Amino acid sequence: MSDAGLPNGADVVVIGAGVTGLSAAWWLARSGLAVVVLDKGIVGWEASGRNGGGASHYQSPLFAEEQRLWPQMDDLLGYPTEYVRERIIIQRDPALLDHYRAVGRMCTAMGYPVDDLDSRQAQELVPLTDETCLGGIHLRFGGHANPQRTVQAYAWALQDLGGRVIQHCQVSTIETKGGRASAVVTPRGTIACDALVVAAGPQTEALVAPLGIKFPLAAARAEMIVTEPAPLMKIGGVDGNGLYGRQTLRGNLAFGGGPHEWIGTTPEGPPGRPTSPLTRNLARRVAEMFPRAAKLNVIRSWAGVIENTPDGRPIIDRPADPGNVTVATMSGVGFGLSPASGHAIRDLVVDGACSFTDIAKLGVARFAELEPDWRERRGWAA
Numbered sequence: 001m002s003d004a005g006l007p008n009g010a011d012v013v014v015i016g017a018g019v020t021g022l023s024a025a026w027w028l029a030r031s032g033l034a035v036v037v038l039d040k041g042i043v044g045w046e047a048s049g050r051n052g053g054g055a056s057h058y059q060s061p062l063f064a065e066e067q068r069l070w071p072q073m074d075d076l077l078g079y080p081t082e083y084v085r086e087r088i089i090i091q092r093d094p095a096l097l098d099h100y101r102a103v104g105r106m107c108t109a110m111g112y113p114v115d116d117l118d119s120r121q122a123q124e125l126v127p128l129t130d131e132t133c134l135g136g137i138h139l140r141f142g143g144h145a146n147p148q149r150t151v152q153a154y155a156w157a158l159q160d161l162g163g164r165v166i167q168h169c170q171v172s173t174i175e176t177k178g179g180r181a182s183a184v185v186t187p188r189g190t191i192a193c194d195a196l197v198v199a200a201g202p203q204t205e206a207l208v209a210p211l212g213i214k215f216p217l218a219a220a221r222a223e224m225i226v227t228e229p230a231p232l233m234k235i236g237g238v239d240g241n242g243l244y245g246r247q248t249l250r251g252n253l254a255f256g257g258g259p260h261e262w263i264g265t266t267p268e269g270p271p272g273r274p275t276s277p278l279t280r281n282l283a284r285r286v287a288e289m290f291p292r293a294a295k296l297n298v299i300r301s302w303a304g305v306i307e308n309t310p311d312g313r314p315i316i317d318r319p320a321d322p323g324n325v326t327v328a329t330m331s332g333v334g335f336g337l338s339p340a341s342g343h344a345i346r347d348l349v350v351d352g353a354c355s356f357t358d359i360a361k362l363g364v365a366r367f368a369e370l371e372p373d374w375r376e377r378r379g380w381a382a
């Protein structure tokens with residue numbers, strides 16, 4: 001990444017080199033703006049490089065754009081994301097199978113076809129499962145990509161357009177002048193900006209609070225494990241048994257999924273270490289979902305932090321005051337939605353409104369009446 005000296009200023013400063021900030025920066029650079037992305041660590045070091053890679057968010061207003069863009073992303077960025085189309089959800093529990101069949105009917109009605117699978121069909125498509133799998137659904141859309149490759153792809157594509165990514169550069173304060181954000185302050189110097197995008201994951205709340213923006217977040221630690229390689233399945237994106245994840249192109253099974261631990265956040269970021277009880281719990285559930293891979297060893301595990309809003313939906317907004325600040329957090333679905341969230345942020349910064357879908361539901365105004373003790377009320381306190 002381009003780490004030589006700090007510039008004095010930029011058209012747009014983006015705080016946060018996760019997928020949300022990087023995608024936004026790339027979209028902004030495509031519009032000809034001079035963009036600088038600052039991160040307290042390195043590109044994708046937080047949730048963006050540690051997630052399951054899933055890209056099938058049928059509940060989101062950004063869904064259609066997510067589905068339109070992913071198949072093109074390798075070409076648009078010029079670097080591989082390892083995107084693989086389609087997804088399967090299998091279940092061993094009859095009630096959950098019924099639930100996902102209903103989800104499948106809803107997606108089909110929206111124009112995104114889903115096939116029901118009986119146990120035999122599920123075993124044909126997911127050969128690592130067995131007859132304990134009652135069946136599932138096959139999403140003829142969606143997919144998954146490699147989070148590490150994707151953050152790098154965004155960063156390199158941004159740099160190819162003249163954008164800058166400055167790592168190990170923590171923003172401590174946002175300066176304002178005349179009702180606008182005028183500069184960001186870092187230990188390495190101050191950078192002036194015409195517009196500011198704050199996409200700092202769990203740290204966003206504390207960064208924008210001094211600007212008078214109410215941005216409620218609760219951080220939760222989640223974990224993932226990776227096994228030795230298994231024989232490659234035709235469709236590597238398989239969810240089930242409370243797990244989300246993917247089979248990598250090498251064959252490793254990379255899976256995560258609850259229980260999540262509520263934690264506090266600090267400016268330096270949350271702890272990243274996995275715990276052995278949760279690692280064992282994940283390994284057991286992976287072995288239950290894929291009985292024919294149950295003997296594989298776990299070779300890696302890690303923790304990451306999910307940035308939850310009170311209603312579980314992302315925030316993407318450009319509040320009226322200060323008028324040149326766009327804020328974004330994705331509440332646990334930010335990887336898959338990143339091509340679309342970046343597009344929406346670009347539209348807010350440049351045009352003041354999203355061009356391709358109605359994102360009014362994602363505004364901060366919905367939290368205006370939120371009780372100060374909302375975390376405790378939900379049992380989400382650290």
Ligand SMILES: Cc1cc2nc3c(=O)[nH]c(=O)nc-3n(C[C@H](O)[C@H](O)[C@H](O)COP(=O)(O)OP(=O)(O)OC[C@H]3O[C@@H](n4cnc5c(N)ncnc54)[C@H](O)[C@@H]3O)c2cc1C
Pocket residue numbers: 015016017018019020021022038039040041042043044045046047048049050051052053054055169170171172199200201202203204207222223224244245256267269303304305306307328329330331332333334335336337
């Ligand atoms: C285990 C796990 C599994 C997941 N699985 C999926 C999945 O399958 N599909 C999906 O769509 N989503 C998934 N998610 C959620 C997804 O990873 C996040 O929603 C997404 O990565 C958020 O990206 P972001 O760029 O908004 O935030 P982040 O990735 O948190 O990036 C924010 C960046 O801001 C930087 N920063 C913070 N404060 C400052 C500061 N003061 N100055 C400078 N920089 C700062 C941080 O260092 C960080 O790099 C998962 C998350 C986890 C943890």
